[in-house]
Amino acid sequence: MILEGARDFAELTGFGKMFEGLGAISADPAFETHGTTVLCLRYDEGVLTLADRRATAGNLIMYDQAEKIMALDDSTVVAISGAFARSVEVCRFLKHSFKYYRRTVLQEMSLEGKLTEISRALAGNAPMAMQGIGLFLPIVAAYDKKRDDFGVYFFDGAGARFQNGSYACAGSGSERIRGVFEYVSRIKGRFETRPLEEVLLDGLQMLDIAADLDSATGGFSKTLPVTRVLDKSGNRELPVDELQRAVNSILSA
Numbered sequence: 365m366i367l368e369g370a371r372d373f374a375e376l377t378g379f380g381k382m383f384e385g386l387g388a389i390s391a392d393p394a395f396e397t398h399g400t401t402v403l404c405l406r407y408d409e410g411v412l413t414l415a416d417r418r419a420t421a422g423n424l425i426m427y428d429q430a431e432k433i434m435a436l437d438d439s440t441v442v443a444i445s446g447a448f449a450r451s452v453e454v455c456r457f458l459k460h461s462f463k464y465y466r467r468t469v470l471q472e473m474s475l476e477g478k479l480t481e482i483s484r485a486l487a488g489n490a491p492m493a494m495q496g497i498g499l500f501l502p503i504v505a506a507y508d509k510k511r512d513d514f515g516v517y518f519f520d521g522a523g524a525r526f527q528n529g530s531y532a533c534a535g536s537g538s539e540r541i542r543g544v545f546e547y548v549s550r551i552k553g554r555f556e557t558r559p560l561e562e563v564l565l566d567g568l569q570m571l572d573i574a575a576d577l578d579s580a581t582g583g584f585s586k587t588l589p590v591t592r593v594l595d596k597s598g599n600r601e602l603p604v605d606e607l608q609r610a611v612n613s614i615l616s617a
Contacts, residue, residue, distance in 0.1 A: 396497060397421045399432050399451075400535030401574045401581045402443035404505045404516045406556035407563040410595030411505035411514050413443050414567045416537070416575065417590060418582030428582055433590045437462050438598040439507040440478055445535030446500030450492075454485050454500070475508040479517060479525055487523035503532040505594045514556075514594070530555045537574030537581035544570050560593065561610075564602070568614045584611055 402415040415432035418425060433443045434455045440462070444451035461481055465473045473481075482504065492498040504517040518532040519525055531545045548566050549555060555563050568589070575583035588611060591602040 397426050397448045398446055398580070399430050399448045400445045401533065401537030401541075401571065401578065402432055402445050402503055402535055403533040403538065403541075403567060403570065404443065404503050404531060405563050405567050406514060406516060406530050406554075407558060407560045408556060409560065410507070410593060411441070411516060412560060412563055412567060413441050413503075413505050413592045413594070414571060415443050415590040416571055416582040416584070417587050418580065419448050420580045423579075425582075428587055431590060433592045434459070435592065435599050436478070437472070439472075439475075439509060439594070441505045441592050441594050441599050442482070442502045443505075443534070444500055444502050445538075447498045448500075450489065450498035451500035451502065454489065455502075458482060458485060472509075474510070475506055475515070478506065479504070483519065483523035483525050485523075486519055486521065490522050501534045503534050505592075507594055507596065512596075533570075535581070537571075537578035540577040541570045541574050544573065564591075564607075564610050565613060568610055572614055585615060 397419050398421070399419045400416065402413070405412045405414070413433050417428055417430050417432070419427040419430040430448065432445070433441060435441050436455065436459045442455055444455060458481060462473055462478060465477075482502065489498055499521055501521065502519060506515050506517065508515065516528050516530070516532045517525055518528065518534060530549060533541065533545070552558065552562070552566070555566070568584070571581070571589055572583065574581045588604070588607055591607055592599055593602060
């Protein structure tokens with residue numbers, strides 16, 4: 365039970381009002397750092413999330429070590445594309461919001477509550493995004509403990525939520541590989557019926573294709589991509605040696 369007079373984390377921190385009056389600021393979106401490409405793939409025991417590590421500003425490569433995947437809690441992983449600084453800030457807010465709720469009511473927020481908070485944060489960012497500043501699109505991998513079920517979710521810039529049982533992708537490179545998801549699932553079987561090792565190779569192959577066709581997406585010949593696995597025991601990064609073997613398999617093909 366929430367204590368009488370208690371406020372939610374957004375109200376407590378005034379997060380939604382943080383960017384009021386931003387329209388008076390002259391900001392050039394061309395100099396805003398963006399990150400692409402991110403994707404989520406179901407496998408038979410959970411969800412695999414992958415991302416390249418490139419961050420760009422216009423036609424400049426700003427950084428090749430960007431961390432685009434964040435764990436909001438043990439059962440919720442978010443991958444971010446678009447305005448990098450704003451997306452990291454919102455993810456940090458969400459992470460603390462979930463923790464604040466858990467400590468206030470002494471239980472974890474429901475999956476529906478978490479997804480609503482993410483939509484709410486995106487909706488609050490919409491006025492800023494409409495000015496061409498701070499637009500970002502997350503994809504979310506989540507495990508619903510009550511239903512014992514995994515989900516993959518994606519959003520539009522206004523906070524509308526969509527669900528796909530098998531996969532999701534976002535970022536400029538995602539436009540080049542959307543059809544590949546459907547092709548692979550039809551040829552090899554739905555992702556959620558296949559083991560992690562196979563799905564990892566498919567995900568790396570799609571990142572490699574995106575890097576070839578989209579200049580904003582970095583490859584992984586020099587730098588390993590970001591990966592995170594979500595299963596019933598929590599979420600974790602893939603071991604470096606396991607990821608390196610899979611990368612070598614793709615690059616040598």
